[in-house]
Amino acid sequence: MTRFYYSERVWLQAALLLLAAIPATLVARELDARTINDINVWIKPLKFYTSTALHLVTMAVLVWFLSDKARSARWLSVMAGVSAFAAVVEIAVIAAQAGRGVASHFNYSTQLDTLIYSFMGVGVLVVTIPALVIGVWFLRTPVTEKLTPGLKLGAGLGLTLGFLLTLVIAGYMSAQPGGHWVGGPRTDLGGVPLVGWSREGGDLRVPHFFATHLMQALPLVGYAADKIFRLDAKTAKRAVWIAAGVGLAVAVGTFVQALNGQPVIG
Template sequence: MTSWGLRLFRLHRPLGVLAGAMVLLLIACVFGLLLDDRTLVNAPLWAKPFKFAVSVALYAPTLAWLLSLVKRGRRAGWWMGTVFAVAMGADMALLVWQVLVRDRPLHFNHATPADSTIGNFLATGAFAAWGATAAVVVLLLFQKLPDRALTSALRWGTALAAGGMGLALMMFSASPAQQRVLDGGGKPSMIGGHTVGLEDGGPGLPLLGWSTVGGDMRITHFVGIHAIQALPLLALALVALSRRYPVLSSELVRRRLVWTGAVGYAGVVVITAWQAMRGQSIVRPDVWTLAATAGLVAVVALGAVLSVRAARPSVVPGERHALRGF
């Protein structure tokens, strides 16, 4: 086992096991994508397990690191991490069974009693993982860390990640076509979908599968849940850059830049959700989407400029190294 793997196991063993399992699944998926040409819902059979394995393999060690920063309520944090690991591990096992073994759609599938049962267990695991992440958000509110910029990044990142998980619920509402079947007393084989304005299974981006002809709520979900990595990485990057750019040695400047980055990230989540809900493909934005994006870029740029201007005339000696050891 690598030193990175050993460190992860020391931080949180259940999350370390989950991350290790996802790495193994990821390797299997790579071979599957190269050697197996089967498809499911107009996408490579191994694409969904690949995407989920990548996401969880990133998420588990990030959550373990966040929990290592929890001092108040450490035991509660350990249990929340364990709940997440068990719930997400169970969901990934169901994914492998349903997609790779049974060769059937995983999400929204109500074609048979077995499909519905698997879907219900999957939803239970997802809700448990979301609840555990939300609890970590609350725990981080009561932690005092040596760098306030990183503290802000952690709180914003976990809050946006919890919101990104919650946005997945929007995909489980019946589409207009499915609702007509339900209203007529029928039972559609699929209830819900990630494509807005069209049924799932249409043209999509390579590997990602995001619709190129309609709105796709998976984009917002993906962007939201990975705020938990993006914003802390921004805070750590600012510390690293402070060695070259003295203005970033000010903790106040870094904290305001993190706030600016968080506002920008939240704006991306909102814009992608708004775009998808209007049935618009990510690759075909209309003038309103482009205008909103341009406005967000302008706001973030202005915020960055104002943040840098907040630099203090003198920097407290050694402040730029406040995160040494993180």
């Protein structure tokens, strides 16, 4: 029987807690007509419930492929517990700001809101730093029967490259007093379905999305190369490197596009 260690359990439990809040938030969206940036106040919490839960599940699933010794390490348990707690608090703050009817991000309207936004920036780092640590661990750990070559490289590159690109792009975006819009109207109304990206100007959330989701995309490429297509180790790793190059190009390209005030989809 597969054993789940503390780090995996706490990340999965935190993810389930966030997902469990979605039904009540959907009801709140129907009953509450208030808006922020011209869209319902509960849209942002819904997005963050989903994206943060996906990140936590990703961490739990990837750690499972490490050795039992690594999975049971005290340092990993502590890091997982702290990051899971920070994730829940972070999302609770976003929901609380929505409940107040004010923006959680780029909100400098009062000293309290400025403090909250600064606090959230620290929280995001606490949530995401484990990706860098575990990504480096994957790159350094040997190949095993469970941790096959493509998956090992995909997880290592995905977590480290995804973290570093996200740190740069999200760090730049968070420092912009005007928010994520560049050269277009400051509204989220009429954006790209589901994601909400602006269709009338640059939107820094686009490269943020592609950078962050390298953490899921590259491990999936590596896993598929090993387990589905059953490629040899050299070819599987080449597939991961190619995917990493494409992902990097897309993230950087959409970042430059956003800085030039151009929408990714007009």
